[in-house]
Amino acid sequence: MLDILISDITFLNTVTLILFPLLLFISYHSLQNLLILNHIPSPPLYALTKWRLAFSDYSGTRTRTIHALHTKYSPIIRIGPREISFSRLSALRTIYGAGSGFERTSFYRMFDVYGTQNLFTFASVAAHSQRKKLLTYPYSKSVILKEGAARAVEMKVWEFMRLLEREPEVGREIFRSLHYYALDSITEFLYGEFGRTKALGEKGDSDRDRRMISDILDPKRRKLAWFACHLPRYTGFLMSRTGITEKVVEALGLLPQTKPTVYTGIRKHALEAWGAFKAAPKVEKEDKGATNIIGRLWESHMSNKKRVEGGLSDLEIASEAADHLLAGVDTTSDTLMFLIWALSLPENSEYQEKLIEEVNAKLLASDLDSRGIPTAEATGKLEYLDAVLKETLRLYAPLPASEPRCLPTDCVIDGVRVPAGTVVSMSPYTLHRNPDVFLDPLLFNPERWLGDLEDVAEMKKWFWAFSSGGRMCIGIQ
Ligand code: HEM
Known part of the structure; x- marks a missing residue:
């Protein structure tokens, strides 16, 4: 006892x-x-622990939760122990304005490919601008119109129309078929004949590339992204196991996703395309590489410049291209899908009719190519189409979430003191729903973009689907 x-x-x-x-x-x-940040309004749980917001992230409601907190508390709120969200223009200029000095946070490192950084993942302003210099020219509007990328997109539009006729049951499922369209357009732009896909093509030709899209569409990627974002070391450790330890972690069900993980196909494709380009004779590289991104990057490859240091390695080029593919496919196809869906709703039939009227009235025979597809240049005169696109991107921005940044020194944002290293962010979702700027913000109304000039000028300042400043979307054109 x-x-x-x-x-x-x-x-x-x-x-x-x-x-x-x-x-x-x-x-x-x-x-x-x-x-630490007790001068910033916040519900206590968010201030206490980062896991409160991580929980919303797991439930797929992070962006809407932050928006609700802004609506309830203030335009400046604390969303984590060392994280603040802003929602006014003055903050936008300070954080994301050109030359602001704010860096991307470690959150972006989950977009490294083959463990190699790329334009999207560089934190420092210097490393980012050095890489961006190599890409600004091929992504500029004049080059896209002049050097074939626009013609390639017109061709893909025609192939998409043919898919609708040839395989209506496949084409009509627009979530998937628009992904085929985006994949083919972007691989053409990135790789040209060294890695263009044929997802819009005939059966047999298209099977492999359509499977690549299944990789992108797999909902399991959200779980992997959550683990990579909130538990990066744990996830990195588990996913890099090989041999017996790999079997053990698999058997214990510890992996956030079974292997091969999503994106494996895209990453493999990027490496193969780069391999094919590298193996091609010099004259072919010069001839066929001039109009695609890997050809442009090859001009800065270490072997090409005969430099020991300073040039890009094979993996750096492949990582860059694979990342642009990931950045461009979902964004493009989701936007088009939302646009078509919004126009298909009975309450929006008026907008659909007006759009058709504009196309019929403004596009002349000389604006069409030999297949009857409007040229990219001609679509520039379609103001109603522009308004429909803007409204789609406002209400259904394909990247609606906050874009985290930080500064290594103390600073003041929108009148509040922000200690060095604090993560600060803003989101298109919240900016695009400000009722003082966008009347009836939840209503899909393309005509708001065709109204009073002063109102439109104000709305444009708040339109942020492509971000802004030095890190804004390079693929905007
Ligand atoms: C509707 C279409 C698109 C939208 C709304 C969009 C939106 C964005 C946004 C918001 C960012 C900044 C994200 C951040 O900092 O967190 C971004 C960056 C980027 N986008 Fe896009 N994007 C689109 C299409 C494309 C396309 C087609 C490509 C390439 C083919 C592309 C390539 C990139 C790249 C490489 C970056 C990183 C830029 C840098 O860090 O300098 N995007 N995009």
Whole structure:
């Protein structure tokens, strides 16, 4: 009896010995968290721990949760122990204005490909601008119109129309078929004949490339992204296991996603395209590479410049191209899908009719190519189409979430003091729903973009689907 009593006391002592310092540490840490940014309004749980917002992220409601917090509390809110969300233009200029000095955070490192950084993932302004210099020219509007990329897109539009006729049941499922369209357009632009896909093509030709889209569409990628974002070291460790340890983590069900993980096909494709380009004779590289991104990047390849340092490696070029593919496919196809869906709703039939009227009235025979597809240049005169596109991107921005940035020094944003290293962010979702700028913000109304000039000028300042400043979307054209 005495033995049992003694062992119980020993157990309790041990538990207290372990728990007490742990509780003390947690309370100290929580108190410290609460105090750091206590001048910023916030619901307490968000200020205490980053896991509160991570929970919303897991449920797929992060962006809407932050928006609801802004609506309830203030245009400046604390969404984590060291994270603040803003929602006014003054903050937009400070954080995302040209030359602001704000860096992308480690969140973006999950977009490294083959463990190699690319334009999207560089934190520092210097590293980012050095890489961007190589890409600005081929992505510029004049080059896209002049050097064939626009012609390639017209061709893909024609192939998409043919798919609708040839395989109506495939074409009509626009979530998937618009992904085929975007994939073919973007691989043409990135790789040309060294890696163009044929997802819009005839059966047999298109099977492999259509399977690549299944990779992108797999909903399991959200779970992997969550783990990579919130538990990067744990995820990196688990996913990089090989041999027996790989089998063990698989058997224990610890992997956020079974292998091969999503995107594997796209990453493989990028490497193969680069391999095919590299193996081609020099004259072919010069001839056929001039109009695609890998050809442009090859001009800066280390072997080409005969430099020991400073040029791009094979993996850097493949990582860059694979990332642009990921950045361009979903964004393009989701926007088109939302546009078509919104116009298909009975309450929006008036907009659909007006759009058809504009196309019929403004496009002349000389604006069409030999297949009857409007040229990219001619579509520039379609103002109603532009308004429909803007309204789609406003209400259904394909990247609606916050874009995290930080600065290594203290600063002031929208009148509040922000300590060095604090993560700050804004989102298109919230900016695009400001009722003081966008009347009846939840209503799909393309005509708001054709109204009073002053109102339109104000709305344009808040339109942020492509971000802004040095890190804005390079694929906007
Ligand atoms: C409707 C279509 C698109 C939208 C709405 C869009 C939106 C965006 C946004 C918001 C960013 C900045 C994200 C951030 O900083 O967190 C971005 C960056 C980027 N986008 Fe797009 N994008 C679109 C299409 C494309 C296309 C077609 C490509 C390429 C073929 C592309 C390539 C890129 C790249 C490479 C970046 C990184 C730019 C940099 O860091 O300098 N995007 N995009």
